Amino acid sequence: MPPSGGWTADDLDSIPGLPSHTEMIDGGLFFVSPQTDFHMATLWLLEYALRTHVPEDLYVVREMTTKLGERDRPEPDLMVVPRSARTGSNQTSYDPKDVVLAVEVVSSESVDRDRIVKPRKYARAGIKNFWRVERDQSGDQPMVFVYELDPSTRTYAVSGIFHDQLKVTVPFPIAMDLKLP
Template identity: 70%
Template sequence: MSTPAEGDQDTGFTWPMPPSGGWTADDLDSIPGLPSHTEMIDGGLFFVSPQTYFHMAVLRLLETALLDQAPEEYDVIREMTVTLDGRDRPEPDLMVVPYSALGQLRQTSFDPSQIVLAVEVVSPESVGRDRELKPRKYAKAGIRHFWRVEENDGTPVVYVYELDPATGAYAITGIHHDRLKVAVPFVVDADLTRLRRGRPGDGAGQDA
């Protein structure tokens, strides 16, 4: 969990103090003073560091591909949380959900049963959470499809996982370097080299 830096007591900012027994997922909407995109994992708060261009560009590329190629009954969501249980409310970088899951305009989170696909782009400060902790929790909550994206020489590498019902854990079904091409949860075809060519998100899904 993030902790106050030395000297913060002189800034006038008051760090939120958890109640007896710790925070719950429902508290995340009402804790005052939290920065945008705060996640809750095991009842602890995690703050998002400034994002890199790579992170932003990969999200744009994949979001464009998913929006262009997802069946019409699905929407692509970013910057929202999924409430896995009473003490876990992470924020995947991208989620695919059915339009039937969209409730009120002030909705701030989704149930894991509504998530068709969760995507995490690994950041330097969250490697452990993105590679191990969050996927394990997504699998336990029953999210069937998960993608983890990492950087290799300026190009995204997409690790594709599907939930194994026999073990309740994710099984890797593919590692995609230059081109992401999958058939589930629906057909997606995206040229991952567009970042290297300086055209992230431009025509994702078309042959180079």
């Protein structure tokens, strides 16, 4: 039973019995559904490529939340943060000012959250780079929508859509094949 006034982002670590990977958006709790093979294979592909290309002072994070505000603590599929933002083995979230890149692989049960709600909240929180990953026309391969923050409006602008290969210079240089086996 939520407390009077509802849950806050700080409550997420102390609510008893929550399944792992619970997100909070607008004070509501969202639970991760079983993942598809496409989702997990795409996540592995992106995580491996990011770890291979990330500069030494940055760190690739998976299965962690970012506290965007009093009632928002989403869990991007991947984040890149400065190594200096790590506070210890009990850390459960990162401050949005430390998130260099947030990545969401769109799932069928969270299409609106992954396409609309989370990107809007990430942008308002000042996360400079965001990738949204979806299935391509064939339904078997990933395509990546790359966004950069317009700091004056705190909204994202599309800086590229990538189908077979992703090649960007921001937030750091990366070139990777987007073909799943």
